[in-house]
Amino acid sequence: MGKILLTGGMGFIGSHTAVELLEGGYDVLIVDDLSNSEASVLDRVETITGKRPGFVQADVADAGKMEKIFSENAIDAVIHFAGFKAVGESVAKPLEYYRNNLDSTLTLLETMKKHDCRTIIFSSSATVYGDNSPAPFAEDAPTGNCTNPYGWTKYMIEQILKGLSLAAPKMFIGILRYFNPIGAHPSGLIGEKPNGIPNNLLPYVTQTAAGIREKLSIFGNDYPTKDGTGVRDFIHVVDLAKGHVATLKYAEKGACGVEIFNLGTGVGYSVLDIVNTFERVNGVKVPHVFAPRRPGDIAECYSNPTRANTILGWKTAKTLDDMCRDAWNWQQKGSRA
Numbered sequence: 035m036g037k038i039l040l041t042g043g044m045g046f047i048g049s050h051t052a053v054e055l056l057e058g059g060y061d062v063l064i065v066d067d068l069s070n071s072e073a074s075v076l077d078r079v080e081t082i083t084g085k086r087p088g089f090v091q092a093d094v095a096d097a098g099k100m101e102k103i104f105s106e107n108a109i110d111a112v113i114h115f116a117g118f119k120a121v122g123e124s125v126a127k128p129l130e131y132y133r134n135n136l137d138s139t140l141t142l143l144e145t146m147k148k149h150d151c152r153t154i155i156f157s158s159s160a161t162v163y164g165d166n167s168p169a170p171f172a173e174d175a176p177t178g179n180c181t182n183p184y185g186w187t188k189y190m191i192e193q194i195l196k197g198l199s200l201a202a203p204k205m206f207i208g209i210l211r212y213f214n215p216i217g218a219h220p221s222g223l224i225g226e227k228p229n230g231i232p233n234n235l236l237p238y239v240t241q242t243a244a245g246i247r248e249k250l251s252i253f254g255n256d257y258p259t260k261d262g263t264g265v266r267d268f269i270h271v272v273d274l275a276k277g278h279v280a281t282l283k284y285a286e287k288g289a290c291g292v293e294i295f296n297l298g299t300g301v302g303y304s305v306l307d308i309v310n311t312f313e314r315v316n317g318v319k320v321p322h323v324f325a326p327r328r329p330g331d332i333a334e335c336y337s338n339p340t341r342a343n344t345i346l347g348w349k350t351a352k353t354l355d356d357m358c359r360d361a362w363n364w365q366q367k368g369s370r371a
């Protein structure tokens with residue numbers, strides 16, 4: 035068990051991964067600039083696990099601060115979550131997205147190289163599959179043709195990591211392509227807290243059920259899907275977090291080189307499935323209307339998760355009911371504090 039550095043560890047996926055790592059006996063150090071998260075997450079992670087992660091408030095692109103972290107701590111592995119992640123915002127602010135996401139990753143990798151830290155797990159996204167081929171997507175499906183700068187940063191960082199692996203073959207580089215993480219920790223203490231009006235479906239659904247938003251707009255009901263609405267591979271964030279621990283354990287067995295894994299359930303649910311399930315399990319109403327398609331959306335995006343299932347021995351365990359129940363529990367409890 036070693037010390038694991040989590041960049042962006044105060045965010046939605048990072049904080050859930052911190053919990054799973056601490057519960058698995060790892061030592062966790064978080065570096066986060068709190069640009070899209072809150073310091074109270076540390077207390078909440080401690081309440082859940084009984085252990086407090088280390089924390090440094092810094093921007094990962096700050097080479098001096100990263101150097102200090104690596105000189106003062108024996109970091110065994112890095113899980114790199116930090117990055118700007120709003121698809122729509124990336125279209126309006128492309129330079130900021132490329133600068134931030136690429137710069138921070140390069141600074142991190144340079145610092146790791148200097149300190150001979152050989153394990154990195156990177157948060158990539160199913161968005162790299164673009165609309166090149168139909169779902170389900172296996173890891174060898176074509177990538178590129180991303181529809182926004184955010185997606186391109188994920189694509190470009192994957193290329194940077196592949197190039198690095200050729201020059202540093204002893205490194206383990208895990209590229210995890212997330213599908214649609216939703217839900218929250220069952221404690222209701224940590225979850226997703228978007229700034230302002232949510233872009234993603236689940237936060238919009240929970241805020242609509244809570245009366246914060248008047249109604250949900252369902253973007254498109256004329257897709258070639260079972261009910262005309264978009265289909266996605268929604269994955270419970272706790273299952274997703276466990277996928278990181280499984281990847282770390284795989285690296286610890288001596289794996290090296292680049293390994294790409296889809297983290298998804300392999301099942302596609304539609305936007306209407308989400309609304310109906312959310313209403314049923316929580317006994318609440320989600321007022322909704324149909325609206326035009328959102329630019330850049332594809333009809334169906336779901337994974338073939340076989341590679342992660344067989345190589346990592348990891349499989350999702352939570353149901354769509356769990357995801358909707360935990361998202362609502364978080365909305366009612368934790369998200370307001």
Ligand code: UFG
Binds near residue numbers: 121160236264
């Ligand atoms: N949707 C609505 N109304 C809303 C919000 C979303 O109908 O108010 C629909 C979308 O049109 C889509 C589905 O709900 O069909 C899911 O949309 P999200 O915005 O929640 O998620 P995306 O699939 O668009 O994007 C997510 C992540 C990205 C990641 C991508 C990978 O947000 O970071 O999955 O496929 F790149």
